Amino acid sequence: MEKSARPRTALNECVKVVVRCRPLSEKEKNEGYDEVVKVWPERGAVQVYNPKGQDKLFTYDAAYDCTADTQTIYDEMVRPLVASVLDGFNGCVFAYGQTGTGKTHTMEGTPDHEGVIPRTFRHIWAHIENTASPDVTHLVSCSYVELYLEDVRDLLAKDCKKLTIRGQELNGFYIPEMTSIVCKSAAEMVRVMRAGNRNRAAGRTDMNEHSSRSHAVFLVTVETAHRATNRIRDSKLTRILQDSLGGNSKTIMIANIGPASYNYDETITTLRYAHRAKAIKNKPIRNEDPKDAKLREYQAEIERLRMLIEQRKAVEQKRKRAPRPKPATPLSDNSEEETVSIENEHLLAESTIEQEKKQTEELEYQIQSLEDRLVQGGGGKDLINNLNESQIILEQRNMEIAERKKREVEMQQKIDLEEETTAIVTNTFTTLQQEVDHKTQRLKKCLAKYTCVREETAEQREAHDAERREHEALQAALIAELRRRLLIADSFVPEAGRATVLRLRYNDDADAWELPEHSNAEPLTVRPTATGARRPLCAAALAPGAPARRRPHNLLDLQPLPLPPTTRHYRPSQQIHAQAAETPVKKEPDIPAAPRKHTARPRPPTAHQRLGTAGVR
Numbered sequence: 184m185e186k187s188a189r190p191r192t193a194l195n196e197c198v199k200v201v202v203r204c205r206p207l208s209e210k211e212k213n214e215g216y217d218e219v220v221k222v223w224p225e226r227g228a229v230q231v232y233n234p235k236g237q238d239k240l241f242t243y244d245a246a247y248d249c250t251a252d253t254q255t256i257y258d259e260m261v262r263p264l265v266a267s268v269l270d271g272f273n274g275c276v277f278a279y280g281q282t283g284t285g286k287t288h289t290m291e292g293t294p295d296h297e298g299v300i301p302r303t304f305r306h307i308w309a310h311i312e313n314t315a316s317p318d319v320t321h322l323v324s325c326s327y328v329e330l331y332l333e334d335v336r337d338l339l340a341k342d343c344k345k346l347t348i349r350g351q352e353l354n355g356f357y358i359p360e361m362t363s364i365v366c367k368s369a370a371e372m373v374r375v376m377r378a379g380n381r382n383r384a385a386g387r388t389d390m391n392e393h394s395s396r397s398h399a400v401f402l403v404t405v406e407t408a409h410r411a412t413n414r415i416r417d418s419k420l421t422r423i424l425q426d427s428l429g430g431n432s433k434t435i436m437i438a439n440i441g442p443a444s445y446n447y448d449e450t451i452t453t454l455r456y457a458h459r460a461k462a463i464k465n466k467p468i469r470n471e472d473p474k475d476a477k478l479r480e481y482q483a484e485i486e487r488l489r490m491l492i493e494q495r496k497a498v499e500q501k502r503k504r505a506p507r508p509k510p511a512t513p514l515s516d517n518s519e520e521e522t523v524s525i526e527n528e529h530l531l532a533e534s535t536i537e538q539e540k541k542q543t544e545e546l547e548y549q550i551q552s553l554e555d556r557l558v559q560g561g562g563g564k565d566l567i568n569n570l571n572e573s574q575i576i577l578e579q580r581n582m583e584i585a586e587r588k589k590r591e592v593e594m595q596q597k598i599d600l601e602e603e604t605t606a607i608v609t610n611t612f613t614t615l616q617q618e619v620d621h622k623t624q625r626l627k628k629c630l631a632k633y634t635c636v637r638e639e640t641a642e643q644r645e646a647h648d649a650e651r652r653e654h655e656a657l658q659a660a661l662i663a664e665l666r667r668r669l670l671i672a673d674s675f676v677p678e679a680g681r682a683t684v685l686r687l688r689y690n691d692d693a694d695a696w697e698l699p700e701h702s703n704a705e706p707l708t709v710r711p712t713a714t715g716a717r718r719p720l721c722a723a724a725l726a727p728g729a730p731a732r733r734r735p736h737n738l739l740d741l742q743p744l745p746l747p748p749t750t751r752h753y754r755p756s757q758q759i760h761a762q763a764a765e766t767p768v769k770k771e772p773d774i775p776a777a778p779r780k781h782t783a784r785p786r787p788p789t790a791h792q793r794l795g796t797a798g799v800r
């Protein structure tokens with residue numbers, strides 16, 4: 184396998200955040216709602232008018248108002264990302280926002296206004312056609328899953344079966360059983376997307392007649408193999424979100440907002456979340472020579488089938504060349520019998536050859552259907568028609584323009600910052616009053632900014648508190664899990680192997696318990712085979728007072744606590760009256776307490792008990 188000279192890992196890269204504000208809907212216009220959002224596309228800023236106080240201003244990588252179309256957003260922001268996906272990096276584009284703010288409009292669009300996803304399909308196939316050559320093979324496959332309530336559903340499976348997310352935080356997450364459909368064109372991919380959409384959970388909200396009441400992830404995998412280098416460049420567009428935020432992919436977040444005043448709180452929440460997402464750093468990796476590449480699997484299978492056919496053909500040739508059995512000699516006594524037997528043999532050989540022919544044809548058919556899934560160009564550059572050529576040039580120009588615009592926005596943001604800080608220094612005042620007025624104005628501005636920051640801090644503190652509470656709940660759950668493990672360890676595992684057992688981690692991929700790498704624990708010993716001697720006892724069983732053998736059904740030693748009796752013994756009424764006369768002021772009858780039968784034996788404290796309730800709220 185040839186090593187690539189290109190770097191596999193890009194430098195740390197922040198998540199790119201884009202805000203898109205939709206126009207006021209007809210309903211909102213009719214109900215007379217004001218617009219409270221002002222977008223400054225040239226500054227990448229969004230300003231929200233606060234009816235109760237100071238306006239809020241947020242800056243992003245780009246901001247689009249209601250006049251911007253999806254084509255512009257695609258060319259300026261998404262196209263470079265898809266280009267790097269085609270270069271082997273993982274990429275993710277996701278839309279975030281309140282219901283009815285335009286996530287579906289942005290991602291899927293309509294037949295008249297294509298969204299980001301169908302544009303991506305066309306981009307991918309234009310690239311495949313442009314790089315067509317007999318030495319390059321592509322394989323494109325799609326999957327579509329939905330996250331609804333607590334379930335992950337396969338939107339491309341007939342019964343929309345439930346799926347399980349597997350993997351670990353360190354190695355990334357994946358969904359092993361999800362349906363993956365191989366596609367041969369952009370139109371086919373659109374058909375797959377529409378088929379999946381029909382299976383999505385939909386509903387109606389106050390803000391959206393056709394709300395998609397769930398989160399959906401459309402996954403596109405592009406694999407490309409180069410014959411010369413024998414390298415496979417695997418890239419997944421849209422991975423599980425956990426990988427995309429703080430993981431190894433290039434990520435764009437499109438935050439959708441509405442402009443109406445009644446959405447003020449939700450709009451601020453979305454903008455604030457988007458602002459925080461700007462700080463998330465990813466480490467994009469170019470995937471070369473991945474172990475799980477389907478293309479490699481297909482190529483190996485084709486190779487294997489070809490070899491099988493070759494072997495069969497060789498055997499066939501041998502058979503053909505072999506001398507035919509001679510007919511029976513007339514001298515023989517049972518010549519008729521021999522003739523029949525030879526004819527039978529002959530027939531059998533012919534039917535075997537026929538069967539093998541059929542099997543060879545079947546193998547050829549299998550090869551054909553596997554090859555059909557792969558996309559391979561025949562004539563290299565000569566095949567690229569003029570339309571494609573001009574498309575490439577147009578795309579390159581669009582990317583250049585987008586790059587320039589991005590730089591302009593960055594410059595403008597820098598200028599704004601500079602202007603603010605140098606305003607005082609550069610101002611010259613002719614009169615003292617002018618200076619006082621100016622400084623008063625500056626002071627007011629600073630005060631307003633201070634109030635804004637204070638409000639912001641208070642809101643962030645609230646958000647932080649909520650997050651902390653979530654973490655505490657998670658911690659409590661983890662401690663409970665730890666307790667459970669300790670309890671199991673105390674009850675089942677002898678002292679000697681306990682440290683090792685507690686370090687075991689469940690490996691979802693291998694579906695087995697494993698010791699993590701770099702663990703200092705002693706390796707797990709193989710279960711000892713019986714030698715005739717009794718098995719060793721654990722420390723708890725050896726403790727003084729412990730029964731000779733800890734029986735499995737009493738491992739937890741849950742003996743009922745002796746409670747005070749709730750019934751009394753029968754006594755004749757005369758006896759009670761006589762007693763009452765002697766002691767008139769007695770509220771409760773004097774019932775002798777039943778002797779406490781406390782038979783619990785002393786036990787050494789378990790690790791579970793030692794843990795106590797520390798850390799649990």
Ligand SMILES: Nc1ncnc2c1ncn2[C@@H]1O[C@H](COP(=O)(O)OP(=O)(O)OP(=O)(O)O)[C@@H](O)[C@H]1O
Nearest residue numbers: 205206281282283284285286287288391394395396
């Ligand atoms: N930029 C836009 N320009 C014009 N119309 C838009 C724009 N964004 C959204 N809309 C319209 O707003 C309505 C709601 O949009 P959409 O269904 O995309 O919202 P959503 O965020 O996906 O909602 P939900 O989360 O409920 O599924 C649709 O009728 C859509 O056409």
